[in-house]
Amino acid sequence: MGCAEENPEEKPKCNPFGTRFLTDDAKVFEHNAWDDVEWSEEQQEEAKRIVENQQSMKVDEEKAMRLLSAPADQWDAFYAHNENRFFKDRNWLLKEFPELDVNEACNSENVTVKILEVGCGVGNTTFPLMQVNNSSSRLFLHSCDYAPNAIRVLKSQEAYDPEKMNAFVWDITQPTPEEAPAPESLDYIVCIYVLSAIHPDKIRKALSNLMSLLKPGGTLLLKDYGRYDLTQLRFKKDRLIEGNLYCRGDGTLVYFFEMEELEALLGEFKMKKKVMHVDRRLIVNRAKQVKMYRQWIQGKFLKPVEL
Template sequence: MEVDDFDDIRSNEEFGHRLKELTDEEKQRLESQNSRLIPDAKAAKLEREAKRNWDIFYKRNETKFFRDRHWTTREFQELINFDPEQKVVFLELGCGVGNMVFPLVQEGFSNFHFYACDFSPRAVEFVKTNPLYNTDRMKAFCADLTTDDIFDNISEGSVNIASLIFVLSSIHPNSWPKVAEIAFKALLPGGVLLFRDYGRYDMAQLRFKPGHKIADNFYMRQDGTRSYYFTVEELAKLFGEAGFEILMNTYVQRRTVNFKEGIDVPRVFVQGKYKKPNFNG
């Protein structure tokens, strides 16, 4: 399975709106994936068991798989452009084990009140047992982002900043409009959704073998979790139709190099900032 963060490895990032150009070999790899698709019955089972598969993932990997995301304040200036006296409500949609929330806590965001939710009860329990978890300014809870149950724990229109970082790709495309609607409803007018996920023709997409493809650009990993690979056009349409203003919507192409480990990996991500409009009257 791919890892989304390489904080200890030298890398350069390039932002742009153009889709990555494929080599002939890469085109052949993608074409070969169509030789054996996942049957509809198995795809339906993956959807039914999505929560279970993610819970098993966290049972197996605990807190050791994803790296803490210390890059978020560099990429998303919205996290630091606040008066330090202003109370800021931050919501992490799909928090995993807290790889985004806890680095912010460590960096001294003392004016932030954090809400963190995840599909997996086991992941939420790892958040709650982290030594940095503070019930005075943090609340972690289980929520299915394809339903309204998140609003059992937070009020609609109460959030300054929400994040959706490497989460939407694991959700069935039919449910994306609901996820975007949930994010929109949670934010205050003027609030911003910060987004990052896997981009079309990322290295991980090209590496899938026949027998892993569910549908166009949507795949099953070995452990039963799933991953989609986005274009910026898809995201602009999705979040625009949900009511957001598109502040940023771009590809991030990165070549990650670690000479000691012999790693030279081209990655493609998508990154966005989507604002809930300030309503007048």
């Protein structure tokens, strides 16, 4: 399943985001979701107005300082309370990132494919990836999270296989721990809703740490929250910290990116864009006749081979 990579300005021709397009507004409630839905100018202006109004309802400074001083603590408390009962397995991974089915590469090239999943939580990406690639003896999956309770829960599950997996605690804004993979050893790094959990001032350090582990020719696969996603627009009082950085009710942080912003960040590390796309999806509650607009950013970036 190949995507358009020659012209990165194009949307992926393999269309991993779905092919149900809304061409008749009168039929909007016939399905639960529609793909690649463009916003009207009025919707864009309304979204900007909502975000501007949030500026007058910021989190108080003392609370903001507390949340920003130890962001991992909020996620650690989250996993201590929820264990593995909250998030669903990401069984959609291969639809958006078909590269992660490494069976063919492993079998044909007789090499070990090494992947690092960042922000692994309790294994909702880890275990689906291993299940897909269970016929391969040459996949090794590193999984890290900065919440010790997440790693504890992941490693306690029956499906955890230390012969094929290495789960470890790491705040990617800090130096790499001993358990981390060797420099320039990884074929893929997977970041799903990871960069949005980091303060914008620390993202460059996090990317520098990650890129040092990716081998020349290796690929960064990412998905994260887009600017004016429904989640951002629904935030009320005491959620905005600064800019486009918010805290959820449980204290965890979330930042909303523009596509050009993420591309520029990765460009600072000489990463070459293969594919980048804003996944605009209209989710429909047919029973309540409610429309919900979601926006995610998906990208694939290649680390150049030094000449």
